[in-house]
Amino acid sequence: MPELPDVEIARRRLERSLAGATIRAASCNDRWLLRPRSPAHFSRALAGRTVRSVARRGKWLRLLLDDGTRIFSHLGMTGEWLNADDARSEARSERARLDVARDKHGASSVRYLDSRRFGRLVVSERDITEWTELGPDPLADGIDVSRFAAALQRRRGAIKAVLMDQTVLAGIGNIIATEALWRARMDPRTPSNRVDGAGAARLARALKAEILHELRMRTRSDDYRQNVFSVYGRAGEACKRCGTTIQRTVIAGRTTAFCPRCQVRSMKALHRRRPSSR
DNA sequence: CTCTATGTTTAATT
DNA sequence: GAATTAAACATAGA
Numbered sequence: 555m556p557e558l559p560d561v562e563i564a565r566r567r568l569e570r571s572l573a574g575a576t577i578r579a580a581s582c583n584d585r586w587l588l589r590p591r592s593p594a595h596f597s598r599a600l601a602g603r604t605v606r607s608v609a610r611r612g613k614w615l616r617l618l619l620d621d622g623t624r625i626f627s628h629l630g631m632t633g634e635w636l637n638a639d640d641a642r643s644e645a646r647s648e649r650a651r652l653d654v655a656r657d658k659h660g661a662s663s664v665r666y667l668d669s670r671r672f673g674r675l676v677v678s679e680r681d682i683t684e685w686t687e688l689g690p691d692p693l694a695d696g697i698d699v700s701r702f703a704a705a706l707q708r709r710r711g712a713i714k715a716v717l718m719d720q721t722v723l724a725g726i727g728n729i730i731a732t733e734a735l736w737r738a739r740m741d742p743r744t745p746s747n748r749v750d751g752a753g754a755a756r757l758a759r760a761l762k763a764e765i766l767h768e769l770r771m772r773t774r775s776d777d778y779r780q781n782v783f784s785v786y787g788r789a790g791e792a793c794k795r796c797g798t799t800i801q802r803t804v805i806a807g808r809t810t811a812f813c814p815r816c817q818v819r820s821m822k823a824l825h826r827r828r829p830s831s832r
Numbered sequence: 833c834t835c836t837a838t839g840t841t842t843a844a845t846t
Numbered sequence: 847g848a849a850t851t852a853a854a855c856a857t858a859g860a
Contacts, residue, residue, distance in 0.1 A: 557838055586855090613839080631839050632857075647857085670857050672839060711849060727838055807851065809836085
């Protein structure tokens with residue numbers, strides 16, 4: 555269930571269950587997910603180690619162990635970390651588990667579930683390039699508007715494709731990009747290098763607002779994906795802002811929904827129009 | 833049966 | 847080189 559807010563929720567859950575705890579046993583039943591591709595190595599490298607911290611950058615999680623070993627976890631399309639009790643109903647897609655013991659808090663176990671198996675579990679002695687090459691994380695680092703604007707100027711592709719580039723900003727996926735562009739009233743097909751400073755500032759605000767909104771919804775209920783989006787998955791419906799029918803197109807191979815009336819390539823185009831009359 | 837899906841990588845093409 | 851597109855990975859749900 556992966557985009558920045560989902561991964562942040564997973565981080566908090568893992569931190570509660572694992573930080574300061576000692577791994578009693580670790581196993582993985584799917585070598586496809588593992589780097590290196592060895593369940594034996596996975597168990598051997600983790601057993602007996604204590605978890606120092608649980609960090610997140612973009613869509614990646616990093617567990618730092620007491621001997622410097624790191625476990626990187628990417629949730630792919632359908633990965634999730636759950637406590638053992640919550641994972642029971644989906645035991646079929648369980649791929650890995652970490653059993654931990656802690657002084658006064660007793661024992662617990664976390665499970666990694668991933669039906670489609672697009673996720674990754676990487677055990678490494680040092681930080682991996684997938685982690686180090688990520689751009690700034692909008693939630694943890696904020697967005698430096700002038701740096702962001704400069705990055706957009708350097709690119710020529712559609713703005714939506716650039717937003718989803720993890721080296722520009724880390725953690726933006728198809729949903730957040732789609733929703734933030736609607737919030738910023740920007741056409742997702744706008745060439746990146748034609749987004750000016752004001753546009754970059756609007757986008758930065760919209761991205762942060764969307765991330766915080768989804769985080770809030772996510773902490774509130776598990777069913778948050780119902781009805782919380784303004785345009786994502788709503789092609790054919792009326793725009794909440796102006797009533798125009800939401801259009802669907804494909805950008806960078808991903809389905810994109812947008813309002814052809816109030817999402818524009820430049821704000822001049824918007825100001826030129828009179829307020830909606832419908 | 834068909835189509836779609838929150839992600840990423842790789843190959844082929846323009 | 848840069849950018850775009852399609853395909854691939856494997857599975858579930860409509």
